[in-house]
Amino acid sequence: MQKYSPNAYNSQTIAPQPPAKAKRLLSKLLSAGQAALPFHRTHQQIPQSILEDMTPEHWREMEQEDDGDFQYNWNEQFIQIYVPQLWGRLYLFLAALAKVIVLYISVIVLIGQIILIPASNYDIPAFISSSILYLEWIFLPCALIWAQFELSTNFRTNLWFLRPRLLFEFNRQTGMVTLYRPGRLVRFSHPFVEFDCVLTSAPTQLGFMRYGLMLVHRYQGYRRGIPAALLLSKRSEPRDEMLRLWNFIQCYMDVSQPLPDMLALEAGRLNDPTTAKVDKKTGRTPRYWRDMDDETYYRSITQSINHDDSY
Known part of the structure; x- marks a missing residue:
C-alpha cells in the first residue's frame, strides 16, 4: 500500500498561507x-x-x-491529463483528407475524365497519361497515408507524434500539481x-x-x-x-x-x-x-x- 508524502494535501491540517505577491x-x-x-x-x-x-x-x-x-x-x-500533439493533429487532418480523396474525389475525377473523352476526340493516350499522373502524384500518396493511419490504429503502433502528450497532473500522494511542457519537461x-x-x-x-x-x-x-x-x-x-x-x-x-x-x-x-x-x-x-x-x-x-x- 502506498504512503502519503508529508506534503500531501490534508484539509484538516492546512498551514496558514502567506498573502499573495505576484498574481x-x-x-x-x-x-x-x-x-x-x-x-x-x-x-x-x-x-x-x-x-x-x-x-x-x-x-x-x-x-x-x-x-x-x-x-x-x-x-x-x-490524475494525468493528456492532449494531442500539434503534429498529430496535422497528421489526423491529412489522413482524413487522404481518405476523402481516395474514396470519393478519385471516383469523381475518373468519371469526369471518362465523360470528357468524346470532347477530346477520343484521345486515349492523353487520357491514359493524365490518369497515370493522377495515380502517381495524388492517388498513391493519399492511399499510403490513409493505409498507414488505418494500420497504426488497428495494430496500436501509432507514430510518436500521434501519441498524446502529458499536459498536467494532480498527484494525491505528494499533494503536488504539475504543468508540463512538450517532452514531459516540468513547466x-x-x-x-x-x-x-x-x-x-x-x-x-x-x-x-x-x-x-x-x-x-x-x-x-x-x-x-x-x-x-x-x-x-x-x-x-x-x-x-x-x-x-x-x-x-x-x-x-x-x-x-x-x-x-x-x-x-x-x-x-x-x-x-x-x-x-x-x-x-x-x-x-x-x-x-x-x-x-x-x-x-x-x-x-x-x-x-x-x-x-x-x-
Missing part, C-alpha cells in the same frame, strides 16, 4: 469578471460527464485486452493548497455562456494556469458541473477523505490508505462498479445525480 494571471482573470472559488470541506460529489465517460463493460474490455495489467491514468496516485510544480481556483465564463457566438475552470498559482506570476476543465470530456458544461468539478478535485487531493467513489478510481481504492480503511469499515465490495452491467450502472449514477442538490 498577473489571477488579476487578469478576476478583472474580467471571473469568480474565485474557495476551498471547502468536500463530499462525494462527481460531475456527470466524468461518471458517463466510461462504462463497466468498457473497463472490463480494456482489462481483458491487457491481460489484467491494465493501467489507467486516473488512479490512487495521480512548474507546486503544492495544491497554493493554487487559487477561478471559474471562467465567456459567451459563445450563439449567445450561450461557456464555463471553464482554471487553477492559478497564488504566489508566482505565471502566464499559464492549470486548465482543470479538461478533466471533463465535453468542451462546454454548465456552471454547476464546474462547481462539482472543483469539489471533485479537492476531494481527490484531500488525503483525510477516501477517494471519490467512481468507476475510474475503483481499482486503486485498496492501495490508498485512507480509502482502504473506510472500505474495510463499511464492507464495500472491491469491484462494486466494475462488475456492474451498463444498464444498472447508468441507472445508479442517474439516481445519484438526481439526488445531488448541493448546487
